[in-house]
Amino acid sequence: MIYRVLAKSYTRTIVAALVALIFSIAITSIVLSVSGFNPPSTFQAMFEFGKEPDSIVNTVNRAATYYLSALAVAVGFRMNLFNIGVDGQYRLAAMLAAAAGGAWALPVVLHQVVIVVVAVVVGGLWAAIAAFLKVTRGVSEVISTIMLNFIASGVIAFLLNPSRLATKVAGSNNIGTKPISSSGRMPGITYPGSELKVYSFVLVAALAGFAFWFMVNRTRFGYDLRATGLSQSAAVASGVDAKRMVVVAMCMSGAIAGLVGMPQLLGGSYSYSLDFPTGIGFTGIGIALLGRNSPVGIAFASLLWAFLDQSSQILDFNDIPKEIVAITQAAVLLSVVVVYEIVNRVGKRIDQRHVAAQLGEVPA
Amino acid sequence: MIEQEVRTPAPDTGGARPRGATRGLVIGLGVFVALILLRLITGETDITSSGTMGATLALAVPIGMAALGGLWSERSGVVNIGLEGMMTFGTWGAAFGAYFSGNPWLGLLCGVIGGALGGLLHAIATVTFGVDHIVSGVAITILAPGVTRYLSDLLFTDEQGGGATQSPPLPSFPTWSVPGVGKPLGSLENHHWILISDLAGLVRGVLTGLSPITLIAILLVPASFFLLWRTAFGLRLRSCGENPIAAESLGVKVYRMKYAAVVISGGLAGLGGVFLAMVASSNYQEGQVNGRGYIGLAAMIFGNWRPGMVAGGAGLFGYADALQLRGGAGAVHAMLLLIGIGLLALAVWRGYKGRYVAAVISAVVAVGVLLWFFLTDELPREIVTYSPHITTLLVLAFAAQRLRMPAADGMRYRKGEGA
Amino acid sequence: AGCGGKKATTGGGSGGDGKKTVKVGLAYDVGGRGDKSFNDAAYAGLQKVQSELKLDVKDLEAKEGESDNDKIQRLDLLAKSGYNPVVAVGFVYAPALAKVAKKYPNTKFAIVDDNTVQLPNVTDLLFAEQEGSYLVGAAAAKKSKTGNIGFVGGVQTPLIKKFEVGYIAGAKKINPKIKVQVKYISQPPDFTGFKDPAKGKTIAQGMYDQGADVVYAAAGLSGTGSLQAATADKKWFIGVDSDQYKTAPADEQPWVLTSMLKRVDTAVFNFVKSVGDGTVQKGDVRFSLKNDGIDYSTSNPAALGDLPTTLNDLKQQIISGAITPPEK
Amino acid sequence: MSTTESATTGPAVELHGITKRFPGVVANHDIEIEVAAGTVHAIVGENGAGKSTLMKILYGMQRPDEGTIKVAGEEVSLHSPADAIARGIGMVHQHFMLADNLSVLENVVLGAEKLHGIGGKARRRIEEISRQYGLGVEPGRLVEQLGVGARQRVEILKVLYRGAKILILDEPTAVLVPHEVEELFGNLRDLKREGLTVIFISHKLDEVLSVADTITVIRRGTTVDTVRPGDVTARQLAELMVGSELPVPELRESTVTDVPVLTLRDVTVRDAAGRAIVDDVSLTIHEGEILGIAGVEGNGQAELVEAIMGMLPVDSGVISLGETDLTGLATRRRREAGIGFIPEDRHRHGLLLESPLWENRILGHQTRPPNVKGGLIDRQGARRDTERIVREYDVRTPGIDVTASSLSGGNQQKLIVGREMSDAPKLLIAAHPTRGVDVGAQSAIWDHLRHARADGLAVLLISADLDELIGMSDTLRVILRGRLVGEADPATTTPDQLGSLMTGAGEGSAA
Ligand SMILES: Nc1ncnc2c1ncn2[C@@H]1O[C@H](COP(=O)(O)OP(=O)(O)OP(=O)(O)O)[C@@H](O)[C@H]1O
Ligand SMILES: Nc1ncnc2c1ncn2[C@@H]1O[C@H](COP(=O)(O)OP(=O)(O)OP(=O)(O)O)[C@@H](O)[C@H]1O
Numbered sequence A: 001m002i003y004r005v006l007a008k009s010y011t012r013t014i015v016a017a018l019v020a021l022i023f024s025i026a027i028t029s030i031v032l033s034v035s036g037f038n039p040p041s042t043f044q045a046m047f048e049f050g051k052e053p054d055s056i057v058n059t060v061n062r063a064a065t066y067y068l069s070a071l072a073v074a075v076g077f078r079m080n081l082f083n084i085g086v087d088g089q090y091r092l093a094a095m096l097a098a099a100a101g102g103a104w105a106l107p108v109v110l111h112q113v114v115i116v117v118v119a120v121v122v123g124g125l126w127a128a129i130a131a132f133l134k135v136t137r138g139v140s141e142v143i144s145t146i147m148l149n150f151i152a153s154g155v156i157a158f159l160l161n162p163s164r165l166a167t168k169v170a171g172s173n174n175i176g177t178k179p180i181s182s183s184g185r186m187p188g189i190t191y192p193g194s195e196l197k198v199y200s201f202v203l204v205a206a207l208a209g210f211a212f213w214f215m216v217n218r219t220r221f222g223y224d225l226r227a228t229g230l231s232q233s234a235a236v237a238s239g240v241d242a243k244r245m246v247v248v249a250m251c252m253s254g255a256i257a258g259l260v261g262m263p264q265l266l267g268g269s270y271s272y273s274l275d276f277p278t279g280i281g282f283t284g285i286g287i288a289l290l291g292r293n294s295p296v297g298i299a300f301a302s303l304l305w306a307f308l309d310q311s312s313q314i315l316d317f318n319d320i321p322k323e324i325v326a327i328t329q330a331a332v333l334l335s336v337v338v339v340y341e342i343v344n345r346v347g348k349r350i351d352q353r354h355v356a357a358q359l360g361e362v363p364a
Numbered sequence B: 001m002i003e004q005e006v007r008t009p010a011p012d013t014g015g016a017r018p019r020g021a022t023r024g025l026v027i028g029l030g031v032f033v034a035l036i037l038l039r040l041i042t043g044e045t046d047i048t049s050s051g052t053m054g055a056t057l058a059l060a061v062p063i064g065m066a067a068l069g070g071l072w073s074e075r076s077g078v079v080n081i082g083l084e085g086m087m088t089f090g091t092w093g094a095a096f097g098a099y100f101s102g103n104p105w106l107g108l109l110c111g112v113i114g115g116a117l118g119g120l121l122h123a124i125a126t127v128t129f130g131v132d133h134i135v136s137g138v139a140i141t142i143l144a145p146g147v148t149r150y151l152s153d154l155l156f157t158d159e160q161g162g163g164a165t166q167s168p169p170l171p172s173f174p175t176w177s178v179p180g181v182g183k184p185l186g187s188l189e190n191h192h193w194i195l196i197s198d199l200a201g202l203v204r205g206v207l208t209g210l211s212p213i214t215l216i217a218i219l220l221v222p223a224s225f226f227l228l229w230r231t232a233f234g235l236r237l238r239s240c241g242e243n244p245i246a247a248e249s250l251g252v253k254v255y256r257m258k259y260a261a262v263v264i265s266g267g268l269a270g271l272g273g274v275f276l277a278m279v280a281s282s283n284y285q286e287g288q289v290n291g292r293g294y295i296g297l298a299a300m301i302f303g304n305w306r307p308g309m310v311a312g313g314a315g316l317f318g319y320a321d322a323l324q325l326r327g328g329a330g331a332v333h334a335m336l337l338l339i340g341i342g343l344l345a346l347a348v349w350r351g352y353k354g355r356y357v358a359a360v361i362s363a364v365v366a367v368g369v370l371l372w373f374f375l376t377d378e379l380p381r382e383i384v385t386y387s388p389h390i391t392t393l394l395v396l397a398f399a400a401q402r403l404r405m406p407a408a409d410g411m412r413y414r415k416g417e418g419a
Numbered sequence C: 001a002g003c004g005g006k007k008a009t010t011g012g013g014s015g016g017d018g019k020k021t022v023k024v025g026l027a028y029d030v031g032g033r034g035d036k037s038f039n040d041a042a043y044a045g046l047q048k049v050q051s052e053l054k055l056d057v058k059d060l061e062a063k064e065g066e067s068d069n070d071k072i073q074r075l076d077l078l079a080k081s082g083y084n085p086v087v088a089v090g091f092v093y094a095p096a097l098a099k100v101a102k103k104y105p106n107t108k109f110a111i112v113d114d115n116t117v118q119l120p121n122v123t124d125l126l127f128a129e130q131e132g133s134y135l136v137g138a139a140a141a142k143k144s145k146t147g148n149i150g151f152v153g154g155v156q157t158p159l160i161k162k163f164e165v166g167y168i169a170g171a172k173k174i175n176p177k178i179k180v181q182v183k184y185i186s187q188p189p190d191f192t193g194f195k196d197p198a199k200g201k202t203i204a205q206g207m208y209d210q211g212a213d214v215v216y217a218a219a220g221l222s223g224t225g226s227l228q229a230a231t232a233d234k235k236w237f238i239g240v241d242s243d244q245y246k247t248a249p250a251d252e253q254p255w256v257l258t259s260m261l262k263r264v265d266t267a268v269f270n271f272v273k274s275v276g277d278g279t280v281q282k283g284d285v286r287f288s289l290k291n292d293g294i295d296y297s298t299s300n301p302a303a304l305g306d307l308p309t310t311l312n313d314l315k316q317q318i319i320s321g322a323i324t325p326p327e328k
Numbered sequence D: 001m002s003t004t005e006s007a008t009t010g011p012a013v014e015l016h017g018i019t020k021r022f023p024g025v026v027a028n029h030d031i032e033i034e035v036a037a038g039t040v041h042a043i044v045g046e047n048g049a050g051k052s053t054l055m056k057i058l059y060g061m062q063r064p065d066e067g068t069i070k071v072a073g074e075e076v077s078l079h080s081p082a083d084a085i086a087r088g089i090g091m092v093h094q095h096f097m098l099a100d101n102l103s104v105l106e107n108v109v110l111g112a113e114k115l116h117g118i119g120g121k122a123r124r125r126i127e128e129i130s131r132q133y134g135l136g137v138e139p140g141r142l143v144e145q146l147g148v149g150a151r152q153r154v155e156i157l158k159v160l161y162r163g164a165k166i167l168i169l170d171e172p173t174a175v176l177v178p179h180e181v182e183e184l185f186g187n188l189r190d191l192k193r194e195g196l197t198v199i200f201i202s203h204k205l206d207e208v209l210s211v212a213d214t215i216t217v218i219r220r221g222t223t224v225d226t227v228r229p230g231d232v233t234a235r236q237l238a239e240l241m242v243g244s245e246l247p248v249p250e251l252r253e254s255t256v257t258d259v260p261v262l263t264l265r266d267v268t269v270r271d272a273a274g275r276a277i278v279d280d281v282s283l284t285i286h287e288g289e290i291l292g293i294a295g296v297e298g299n300g301q302a303e304l305v306e307a308i309m310g311m312l313p314v315d316s317g318v319i320s321l322g323e324t325d326l327t328g329l330a331t332r333r334r335r336e337a338g339i340g341f342i343p344e345d346r347h348r349h350g351l352l353l354e355s356p357l358w359e360n361r362i363l364g365h366q367t368r369p370p371n372v373k374g375g376l377i378d379r380q381g382a383r384r385d386t387e388r389i390v391r392e393y394d395v396r397t398p399g400i401d402v403t404a405s406s407l408s409g410g411n412q413q414k415l416i417v418g419r420e421m422s423d424a425p426k427l428l429i430a431a432h433p434t435r436g437v438d439v440g441a442q443s444a445i446w447d448h449l450r451h452a453r454a455d456g457l458a459v460l461l462i463s464a465d466l467d468e469l470i471g472m473s474d475t476l477r478v479i480l481r482g483r484l485v486g487e488a489d490p491a492t493t494t495p496d497q498l499g500s501l502m503t504g505a506g507e508g509s510a511a
C-alpha cells in the first residue's frame, strides 16, 4: 500500500511536490492574512486573471524560457555539478548570437540555425572556462561560475557599444545589436482569443526536454552522468573519467544555457539591447530544484513558476504587493526539497523493511 | 567548499610552515612593498593613497563579514552559499529597525537578527532535514529578495522617500577618527615620499572616519579566531566540520553546534548587510548586496578558512574594487605590471622546482600581460568595473590547490548514523 | 500598496474610453519610487495630478531584469482596466508601448525619453538634458577653485552620456583648460549603477581626493552617496533630475550647489492635463530651457552666490539659439 | 552462568533484554550480558552479529528499542555519549573516531574540555597519561601525520583522559601488528589491575582466549552463551558463533598454468608528499592462479589495487594484462581489457545504493553487452542478465527493481561478485570478497572463485582473513610498507607464520 505508493521515485516526487505546494499555499495565506489581505479572494483574482488567453500565452512563453534555463542547470545537478553560471552564459550567448544574426542575412532556416548554433557554442565555451578551472586548478565551480556571471556582464558591456557590436536606435536612448532581418526570425503561433503569439521556440524547448530525457535515461553517457551524481567514487571505480565528465557536463549545460535567450531573441525582440531580460539563470536553478532535475518535473515546475509570475501581475491592481508570489515560490522550493528528503527517507525505510519482510528475514 | 572528488594534488601538509599569523604578516608586507614599488614606477599615487586605503576598508567590511560568516558556517561543516540572501535580510532588517525606531543601533540589531534568521532557516534545512547545502543556500538566496521586496512594499511605500525597492533615508552612525592622525599624516602623504607617504596613507586611511560597524567588524576577526581556536566552544564547533561522527562519539551536540555556527554565520552576513545599508549608503536598496556574499565566499576560500587570512582576502577584493572605482582604468592598468612581474617570478620558481611545463605556461602568460601593459595606456572601462571578480578567479586559480577546507565540509550528517 | 490606496477594477474592464471618470496610470522604470530623481519626479507629477486634478491614479513598479512581456503586460493591464491616459516612464518601455498602443487606439499614452514609437495616440516626452547639464557644468567651472571637477554617471548609457557631454561643454565654456574627471558606476546591461550609493560615494571621494572640488552626479539614487562624500570632504555637489537640495538631510544641504532639473513632473502633469482639456499633442513634445521643462535649481542661494547672473545669461543664449550644447 | 570472580563487587554493567531494530534488520534481540567489575570481558560474534550496535547502545550512541541497562547496579537511561561518559563509560570505536586536521591534543580534549581546559594544563595531563601507560603520544602532532598504531593509542588515551572506569574496545586489534597487540594487552592488564573494567570485541579468537576473563558469544543479534576461556577451544568458540560447522576455504588441485595474465614490473605509486605507498612492486599472476596478498591494513594494498585499476596514477613501472600494456590506459579501457573488480568498500566503490539492481548490473560494464547497444543503454538486456545473476548467485531479493540499499550486505556482495564474474574477465581483483558476509554467502563466494579459477581466471586476492588467504591462494605474497617483502607457500604456512611475516618480524621467505 504505502510501499506501492512510495516505491517509484516519480510517485515520491509527486507526493513531495503536492505536499510542498499545499504547504507553501498555507504559508502564503498566512503571510497574506497577517498583512491584512484576504487569501481566497487573492488566489481567486490570480486564477481568474491567469486563465485569460493573453495570460496563457505569456505563461507559456515565460515557461519555455524558464524551462530551458532549468534544463541547463539540471544537466550539471544530475552529477552534483553546480552551474550557477547559466545567467552569464545565456546573456553572453544571446548577445553574440544576436550580433551574428544581425550582421549576416542568410536564407530562412539557415539563418535561424546559425543564430542558434552561435548561441549554443558561446554558452558552452563560457561554461568551459569554469570546467577548465575546476579540472586543472581545483577551483570550485560554484564560485567560478558566479564570478563568470559578473565578468560576462563586463564583456557584454564592452561589446555592446556603438563602436563595436551595437547600434544606437535612432530617437531612443536604447542601444542594441542590429535587428535580425525577417529571414532569421521565428514566426509565432496564434492562440485563440489572444493577439499575442506563442513563441515557436517553445517547440524547440520541448524537443530539448525530450533530448535531455533521452540522453540521461537511455544513453551510456547519461548513465555515466547519473552514476557520477549518485556516487562519484563508485562511478570512478566503474571507469567513468571524472574530469572528462566535469568538462562535458559543464559544456553541455552551458550549451543548453545558450538556448535560454533564443525564444525572446527569435520570437520577440530580434535584437539584444539594454532591456534584454536578465536573471533567468537564477530562476532556472529554483525551477530545476523544484522539478527534481527531471525533464517532466521541470516542465511542471516552470509552468507553475511562470503562472505565478504572470497571474501575480493583477495583484498590484488590488493593492496587494505582487511579490507575495516570490514568497510562494521560495516556500514551494524550500519545502519541496525538505519534503522530498523526508519522503525519500521514509520510502527507503519502507523499501528495506519490505525487502526484509518478503524474504522472511525479520525475526519476531 | 564543495570540492568534488576530482583528484587534485592534496594540499601540502609539511609541518615546518610558519604559523598562520606570521605568514599572513609576511605576505601582507610583501604585497605592500610591491604596491609602493608600483606607485613609484607608474606614478599612480592613488595606489597607496589614504583615500584608496579608506575606500578599501569600507568596501572590504561587507565582503569580510560575509567571508567570516562563511568561515563560521563551514568550520562547522555547513556550506553556506546563502550568504548573499542573508546579507539581503541584513540590509532590510537594518532599514526596518533604524527607520521605525529612529535609532541606528536598533538598525544594527535588527539587521543582525535578519541575517541570523536567514541562517536559522539554512540550519533547519541542512541540519535538521539533511537538505543538500548548496540547494538550501540557493533557495535562501532566491527567497530573500522576494521577502524583502514584499515587506518593503508593505512597510516603506507609504513613507516619505521610500518605495518598493528602497527604504526612506536612515539615521546614521557617528563616525570617529583616531585623534591627531588626520592632519599630520595627510601632509606627510602629500609629499609622496617613498614608504613614509605610503605608510601615512595606509594609516590615515584606516584610522580616520571610522564607523562603529567598521570597528566592530575589525574586532570580529580576532574575536572569531579566539572563539574558534582558543575556547572549548570553538573546538567543538570545528570538530563538527572535521569529523562530526567523532565529535558525536565524544558527547558533542553536533546539531546544536551546527545550528549555532550557521546562525552566527547568518548574523555576521547580516552585519555586512547593515554596513551596506547604513554606513556605505544611507538607506536600504533592493539589490544592494550585489554579489558581495559570493565574493565573501571567495575571500573565505582564498583565506584558507582562517580568520586572519580571510580578512586579508576581503582586503584584497576591497582593494581591487577601491582601485577600479577611484583610480579607474589607469590604476588598474598599473596593476597589470604587478601581475606580469608576479607571474614571471612564478615561472622562475616553477622552473627552479623542475616543473617546466607549468613554468613555460606562466612565462607565456606573464609576457602577454606585460605586453598588454606596455602597449596600452588604459584598460577598457567596462572590463575594469569587474576587476574584483576577475581577481577572484585568478587568485583562486593560483591558490585553490594549496587550500584545505574542513574535512567534513558540505557533508550530510545525520545523528546516530555514523560508522 | 499602490499610491493613494484607491480601489481599482481587476482585469476584464472594457477597453479604454467611454468612461466618465478619468483614471491615470503610470508605469515606472527600474528603480521605482524613492529614487530621488527620475522616477520620483514622475511620481511628483502624478501626485500633482491627484491633488490638483482630483483624478484617480495608479502607479506600477518594474522589476529588475524583466522582459518586454512584463512591460507589455503592465501597460496592457492599465489600458484594459480603463486607465487613460497611461504614462510609461523610461525608454525601456518603447517596444512594449508600440504593441500596446496599437491594441488600444482610444487610450492616450505617453512615454518619457523616447520617440521611436510613432502612433497617433502616443505622445513622446523628450528632454534636452544637455542644456541643463551645460548650465550646471558652467556653474561647476565657475565655482571650482582647483580647475578640476568631476562627473559621476550611473550607468554608461547613451542617455547619461548626454548629461556628460553637456556638462563638459558648459564647463569648458567657462574654463577651457578645466580638468573633468568622468566615471560611470556600472555598464549596461548592469543597471545597478543607478542604485548603488556606496559606489557613488567611493567614486566621488576618489574625485575629491584627486583634486576635484565640484562633482555632478547623474546617477539616480547613487548620487546620494556622492553627496555624502561631498559633505564629508566639504566640497560641492550637483544633483540631477529633481531638486536634490530639497530631499537631502539638513547637514548635507549646504553642499548641494544646484541641481539640473529635468521636469518629468511637469511633463507628466501637463500631459495628463492636456488629455483632459482635449488639447493633447501627439508625437514629440520637447522639454527644454525654453519651456521650463529643463532648468537648474536655485534653492541654495548661499552656495550659488552670484552664479545665477552668469547662468541666466547662458540660459538666454541657449534659448535664443546662440549656443547649442552638444548632445554627443 | 558464572560471571564474576570477585564476589565482593557487583557487576559493573548489566544489559537485560536489549532489542534494537533497524529497518529490515533486527541488530540486537533480547541480549543478556553481565560484566563483572575489574575484568576483561570479551564479546565475539560473526560480522554483522550486532556487537557494535550493542556497544553503541551501551555508549549512548543509539537507543535500544527494548531492554534495560544498569551501570554499577543502577538502572540508567543513556541518551547520548555524554551520558555514558558521565557514568564512567568510554569507548574506542571499530573505525577511528579522529579528526585528521586537528591536533592530538584537540582530539583528546574534545568534549572533555571541562576537565583541564584546552591549553597547557590539558597538554601536561596528556603527557602524564601517555607516560604512565607508555603510550608515546605527542599532543602537538596533527593526527593526519600519525600511523595506525599511534592513532589507536590516541583513541585509548582519549578514553583514559576522561577517567573512564569501563572501557569498551571495539575490534581494537584489527589494525594492529602483533607486537602492538601485545603492548595493548599489556595495557589492558594494567588497567584491569587498577580496577577498570574492559569490554573487548575481537574476531581473533586466540587473542580473546589469551586476554579475556569471560567471553560472551553473540549470534544473529542475540546472546547464545557466556563461557570462560579455559573451558573452550578456538574451534568450539567459532562454532558457537556461527551455530554450525565452519566452512573451510580450501583449494583442491592446482590449476595454475604458465600463461601470465597480469604482470607488474617495478610499479611505484607515490602520494602527494612524494612518499612511495606502493614501492617497486613486481609480480605475475597466471591463468588459473589465485595470488593472495597478505598484509596489515594500510600497507599499500588498497593503492596497489587502485593502481592496477587505473584509479591512481602510477609513478613508474609497467602494468600489463597478457600482451596489453595497461599502464597509460583509463580505468574503463582496463575493465574492457578483461579485469573484474570486487572492491574493498562496496558502498563507496561497488554500488549505486539508490539505484535498482539492474542499473547496478551496468555499473563498470557500461560499454559492453548485454548492457548497451551502440551508445544506448539496453534495458532489456541488462534486466535479463540481472535476473540471471540473481538466480545463479543466489541474491536474496524480491526483484531486480528494488534499490541496492535495501539488500543486506551479503546479498549486495553476491550481486557484485556475480556482476564482476560476467563478461568473461581474464583477471579478477577481489579485495576482501567475503568481508561482512554471512557464512553461507561466504562459502558460495569461495565456490564461485574456485570455479572461475578452474576455467582459467587469474585472481588477485586481498584479504584480512588469514584463513581465507591461506586456504584460497595458490601463491601468497606479503606486503609491508608498500613493498612485497616475502612469499609464503599456502600449502604449508600457518596464520601465525604469515602474521609474523606481515609485521616484518621474519623478513625473507617462510616455508
Ligand atoms: N545504522 C544502521 N542502520 C541500519 N542497519 C544497521 C545500522 N547499523 C547496523 N545495522 C545492521 O545491524 C546489524 C548489526 O551490525 P553491527 O555493526 O552491530 O555488527 P557487528 O557485530 O559489529 O559486525 P562486525 O563484526 O562487522 O563489526 C547488521 O546486520 C547491520 O546491517
Ligand atoms: N546507515 C546505514 N544504513 C543502512 N544500512 C547500514 C547502515 N550502516 C550499516 N548498514 C548495513 O550494515 C552492514 C554492515 O555494516 P558495518 O558498518 O558493520 O560494515 P561492514 O561492511 O560490516 O564492515 P566492517 O567489517 O569493516 O565492519 C552494511 O553492509 C550495511 O548493509
Ligand SMILES: [Mg+2]
Residues within 6 Å of the ligand: D047, D048, D052, D436
Ligand atoms: Mg561491521
Ligand SMILES: [Mg+2]
Residues within 6 Å of the ligand: D051, D052, D053, D094, D170
Ligand atoms: Mg562491529
